[in-house]
Amino acid sequence: MFELSSIVGLIIGIAIGYIAAKVLKVAIVVALVLVVLAYLGITVVSRGQVEELFRYLVPAVQWIKAYVESSQLFALGLLLGFALGILK
Numbered sequence: 001m002f003e004l005s006s007i008v009g010l011i012i013g014i015a016i017g018y019i020a021a022k023v024l025k026v027a028i029v030v031a032l033v034l035v036v037l038a039y040l041g042i043t044v045v046s047r048g049q050v051e052e053l054f055r056y057l058v059p060a061v062q063w064i065k066a067y068v069e070s071s072q073l074f075a076l077g078l079l080l081g082f083a084l085g086i087l088k
Helices: 003-041 046-068 072-087
Strands: none
Touching: 003 072, 046 072
């Protein structure tokens, strides 16, 4: 009924979705702290720093996007893992 690679994709999708949800929670808090500190003039975030961050993130997002488009079970796993990570 299902191939082994599909089941592995589902499991990897759940893991990546769960980790992404946990990282997103932390990233939101860190971003809010940085915005408040920048507003108060305590720290400065330059455009170059933001561009460097995106230089690292874009290839990872493109890899995940390509895998989501190729495997429906991976996409389902991402959704399940993300929901579990947000709710837990």
